[in-house]
Amino acid sequence: MRKYRKNLSKKLLNLYFVSFVLGIFGVLGFSSCQTPQATYASLSADGKFYKSIENSLNAPDSLFLQDNSSEQSINGTYPEHIFIKTRTQTFTKDYEFMIRNGKLLFKPKTENLWKLYCETGIPEGAQSVAEISGDSNCVFVFDGQGRLYRTYTEKEVRKTAASPFYVKPFTWIYLYGWPESVVFKPGVVVNNYRAWAMGARRKDVLWHEDIFKNEHHFGTMGLETIYFLTEKGNEIRFTDSGLPADLSKTFLTPKNGRFIAVNLSNSASTNFIIGDKGSMYTRLIDFDTMGCDPMFFKYTYEPYQSKYKGNEYRSNFESWGLPAEDWYKQPDIKLDGKARLTKFISIHQNGHGNSARELRVAGLDFEGNTGFYSKQIFDAEWTFTKCNLFFTEQDYLSGKSEWGESCEYAFKGSVFENGKNLENISVQVEDFTLANEGSFNLRITMKKDGWQESKSIKFYDVEMWTYMPRFDPGKDGVPKNFFVTPDFSKEDINCEHEEFTELLKKMFDGINRKTFCVKSSATENYLELNWKNSKGLLSANEFKIFMDKSGISGDPGALKAVYMYENPFLQAFNLPEMTFEKAVYTAQDTENLKKAAESNSQYAKLLSGQMKVYNGYRHNTNKSRWEWNLADLVLSVTFLNQIDFPKIKTVSMHSGDIFNTNADSYGLNYEYMSVLYPHVINLAAQRAEKYSKILEKLEKNQTAENLPEYKNDYSEYFDSLCVKDEYKGQIVQEKREGKLLRLKGFPLYPGFVLYTQKKSGEVEQYVILELKNFEKEAMHSLKKNKTDFECDVNFYITAKSESFLSKYFGIQKIEKKKGKIHIDGKKIKIKAGLKTIFEAD
Incomplete structure (x- = not known):
């Protein structure tokens, strides 16, 4: 009877947890989000105008993929086996896949006959397939219009905004993302990408190891992440099946983006990259392991040893160590004689844990035989396997430099205590990045009475989770929000001058390695940090650090408004195609006038549409904030927020900060937009009106003079x-x-x-x-x-x-x-x- 009650209690708790999660992510209005793609697609059928605004706008049809199977089919036309994954040839644990003439073919690894996948080789609604990537039991496919499809070779449990469901094997899934599932198209943020790959971290790899060597079970569903190595080769953008369907999340190649990679492969969230001189790095990183998902996982910066092993489900509930593992430099491949390396690399999972990955690099051995170099990820030596691979001269690494400039930002600014600017204190950062995770060093200087002293404090940052689709936060005028954790020693806050020591202790005592105790927002123009530090039982000092690229001391609110004005959406007003100015126009100018009028008209609609979307975000996040606060009150009163199996305590620990920050951030963004955008919309509409009036005059006369009462700004x-x-x-x-x-x-x-x-x-x-x-x-x-x-x-x-x-x-x-x-x-x-x-x- 006691055992029965115990099992019943577990079932009830699990049932409550499912209801609780559905309450948060269903009732809180998550399903009403509108994606940027949908918004912009509604403004222009072809998206041609938006392509001209370079990296500012998410053109709905910006990615068209051609059949490049002739370049990527290094394993052969109809190979007996696929040894190296490419964009048109890949393998999973039991099957091999390839694209031929725009269709997807497959075969079991134990057979030789290639067949059309799902009888047609093309998902319903697509005209062709262009690129593929596979891992575990899953294959991701992009069609010729850049639309993503998924398929599985085993039954899999997946989640939607409503409930989990089981996916039948050998069927196509057309929608992607969460909480709103949509047709996913990468968009212009990854135009001309160098490589892409997907990785599935689930039951086949079973567990991962954090930075403290603690093993953590994958959970109930795991995740599938899609990664893009961008055009410059120093940034990787990603999303996964449990995130909004956009590519706003990023991390950098080694040395804060200084390393330039030419290719990328992935398996079970482990990225494998190679540079033009053959340098190779690996890193296991995804949205969960980097620390961005505190609603479902506990994180800590304090080293500890877990009592559970990775094959025990309970290990998923233990705190995951942060920061996420760094890039691991792989040993170089020794090249003698005729040996050469190509840019084609491959990684695949082959067991449990971080070490269960095999790396492969296609190339020639010292005799000039084709094949691949391979090893387990943490082994020291590479071995060469001969096989029939087919290369062109363009496939070989060029030997060019693999290093460029970093993606770091430098800011200077001030410290505010309880709203008051501390005039004798200055701060600066020289190594901040806008990646989803990273670290930076804050240098604090006190200058007073003829003396000056400085101290440095290290901070770790991870981006705060949001369920709203975004474009390019941090660079498009919309800030990124971060959870930040300081990491310092006693010596770091003990100074020569007592007054400086007292200030640093007031600022930082009690929060060293206190997970996510600091909140931050940032763009490429500024960095703001906010936190409270207790000064008594019922009171706390509030600290704000505001730094920007100019180092000018001023009101943070006013400075943020200035930088909102500089966002690329507003600056697109000055693009060349937006104006066509002459003293006198003739009939030969008709087409240029029409283009200018249409560009301004579409631009005004774009800004209006963006305002409408962010107004929706503002209402949605504010509604979610108050509904969460109500749910949190119920959890607190009933003490259910102390239960962590299931993860009620984990969910409630940082949810308040997440919901409140989302609401405040989107509210402030819309407030800035509502002040700035309407005036630019009016100017664009006026320009469209002006060019239309000139066109009307040209219909009646051979020439038309400019209209001087209309001004450009x-x-x-x-x-x-x-x-x-x-x-x-x-x-x-x-x-x-x-x-x-x-x-x-x-x-x-x-x-x-x-x-x-x-x-x-x-x-x-x-x-x-x-x-x-x-x-x-x-x-x-x-x-x-x-x-x-x-x-x-x-x-x-x-x-x-x-x-x-x-x-x-x-x-x-x-x-x-x-x-x-x-x-x-x-x-x-x-x-x-x-x-x-x-x-x-």
């Missing part, structure tokens, strides 16, 4: 209206000097900044003025050859008011007031509500 409008760069005047409510500065460095934004200064010259308070419908008011004045205009104004402050009594320029809650600006030559007046706040003559 707001800077041109201000110049035409003789608006000065700066106005000195009076803050009326406070009866002191103030300045109005035109935001000349932001020609796509119609704005000013109104500010006052201390005697030292430091800015005391400021507010940003956004002119509403300015382009219409400006055109109205220009048509009448006038330079005076009046315009409605929005006020923006970048810091929250300390209380409802807080004032800006003598006005309470100025950001909620209806504003008005009037400029007439040298005179200017600004009102907030009924009160005049600034005047200048």
Whole structure:
């Protein structure tokens, strides 16, 4: 009876866990995500316009694959066996596959006869297959239009947003990704990729070993990861079957991307790369092992020894050691006589654990015989196996340099304690990367009373999980969010000067190797770190470090808005095909005018579509945040968050941070977009309107003059209206000097900044003025050859008011007031509500 109750309890707990997980990932609105591909595809059927915006836009049809089986069929036309995996020839544990004339053929390893796979050799809906990759019992296939299909040679359990299901062998699966399954197409972020491969880390390899040599069982379903070696050869982008179907996740080749690889192969999440001089590296890494999945796995930076072995399911519940293993340099292959290496490499799993991988490199031996060099991954010696392989001169390694520049970013900035800038403290980082995982060294310097001292603290970072599809976060204006963990010794925070020691202890005491205790957001322009450190039972000091590429000290919120303005989607406004300017147009200019008008019209739709998507993300993540908080309350009250078999405790440990950060991040991104994008959309629509009007004139006349009242940007409008760069005047409510500065460095934004200064010259308070419908008011004045205009104004402050009594320029809650600006030559007046706040003559 006791045994029965024990088994029943386990079943109930497992049932609760399944319901709990489904509650989180089903009820919390995850299924309503819209992918970037779907969004952009709805804007343009062919995607031609978006291809011209280089790495800024995710063109839906950017990847078209040709039949390259003649180049990749190094094992032969109809080989007896496939020894080396290529893009058109591969093998799994029991079968071999190849592409011939756009169709997929296969055979068991024990047989010689090749047959069409699933009778036709082509997935339903595809016209041909172009490239393949196989591992374990799974094969991934891209058709000629770059669409992904999957198939299995054994029954497999897979997951969807609704529930797990079993996949029948020898059938095609058309959809990919989670929580929303879609037709997956890689897109322009991996255009001209050098190589791709998939790896399945599941029951065949059974377990993996972390950095502390602890073995961890694969779990219940494992994962299949697809990896792309990008065009430059120093970055690998990836996604897996349990992630959104995009390639926004990355890691770098050795030495933070300095190593340039020419090819990649993968098995069971172990990447195998080779450079042009024959240097080889391997690394086991995927989304779970790198530390990015704390909702389902526990992680630690503290070394320990697990009591479970990898063949025990319970080992999956033990903490996974971080950081993830680094790249392992493989021994060089000794080349004598006629020996040569090709770029064709292969890796396959052949047992349990990290060491169960065989590496193969195709080439010639010292006598010039074709075949491959092979060894187990951690063996010291390579052996050569003769076999019939077929190479061209282009297949051999060129011997060119394998090393280039790193992918590191350098930032400088300030430290804030409880919102106050610590003026004597500066910080800098010189080795930060935007990869999904990595480390960086933060140098903190105190300079005071004629002395200066610096200390360095090491941080490990892993990207925070998000269920929203993305394009190229960190580089497209949208930040990446990270969990960060400091790693230092006592000597690292003990200084010569006591004041510096006290500060570092206040900042870092108690959080050394405390997993994910610091939150971070970053782009290629800035890095921000935030954390709390207890100063008593019920209180804590809040620390913020903000650094950017310029090193200018300022309001982090304002600086992030500036960098949002620089994102490639907005800068695409200035692409050459967007304008076609002449003093006089003729009928010969018709096609160019049509292209310019269409480009601007499509661009305006693109930005509007992106705003719509991110507004949806904002609502979705905010809804998920509050529903999670409710679920977390129930777990806390019932003490279910203390149960970790099943993983209720693990799921609840970092989920609050993940949901809250996602909601805050997408909310802030949309807020920035809602301020910046509408003005650029208006300018693009105006340009389209201008070119359309010129075309209408050309239909009636042989020539048409340009329309001077239409300007390309707001800077041109201000110049035409003789608006000065700066106005000195009076803050009326406070009866002191103030300045109005035109935001000349932001020609796509119609704005000013109104500010006052201390005697030292430091800015005391400021507010940003956004002119509403300015382009219409400006055109109205220009048509009448006038330079005076009046315009409605929005006020923006970048810091929250300390209380409802807080004032800006003598006005309470100025950001909620209806504003008005009037400029007439040298005179200017600004009102907030009924009160005049600034005047200048």
